[in-house]
Amino acid sequence: MAKKVLILSSSLRPDSNSEQLAREAGRGALEAGNDVEVLSLAGRDIRYCEGCMACHRLLYCPIQDDATDLIKKVQEADAVVFASPIYYYDICGQLKTFLDRTNPLYGQPYRFRDIYLITVSADDAPDTAKRAVSTLDGWIRCFDKAHHAGGFNAGGMSEANAVGNHPKWLQKAYELGKSI
Structure with a gap:
């Protein structure tokens, strides 16, 4: 059965590199027969949460910006893939x-159950994305039907648009998408 898959790239x-990997994961998920949407946070007006908690009373965030539509897309997806560059050993x-x-x-x-994380870093040590995974796991813990279903860190990418020189990471992103 086809899943509704949302892939969000967060690099500006x-x-x-992370956007290219997000698109490649999207290609794999599409070829697996899923309904796929790949979106970027770049160029979107997404303001900070003010901690007012009005959203729990209103059932929507009173801040009117581009996050509103993206939140709805997350809510309606069966699987969500987040792609992020690593900044200071965490998500951006x-x-x-x-x-x-x-x-x-x-x-x-x-609807979401399966949450994935693709990260990109200059550092290629095995534990480079540990904090990023922990940050996402903290978010996932707030949704008891959801779980961290997988992901990877594409290390060794110190240059912009370097992923084209690392076909193993493109293949890994494609395979991740294909497995959704």
Whole structure:
């Protein structure tokens, strides 16, 4: 049965390494017969959560910006793949800001079950993305039907648009998408 798959790239750099890997995961998920949407946070107005908690009373965030539509897409997806560059051994600020803005989903019905994380880093040590995974796992813990279904860190990418020189990471992203 086909799944509704949402892939969110969080790098603000056009055609970034993480965005290219997100698109490749999308290609694999599409070839596996899923309904796939690949979106980028770049160029979107996503403001910080103000911690007002009005979203729990209203069932939506009162901040009117581009996060509103993206939150709905996350809520309606069966599987969500987040792609992020590693900044200081964690997910990038844009992704963390967006995850904070999904607070209206807490306690509400949602479809997503499988959550994936693709990260890209200059450092290629095996534990480079450990904090990034931990950050995402903290978000996942707030949704008891969801689980961290997989992902990887594409290490050794110190240059912009270097992923084309690393076909193993493109293949790994494709295979991840194909497995959804």
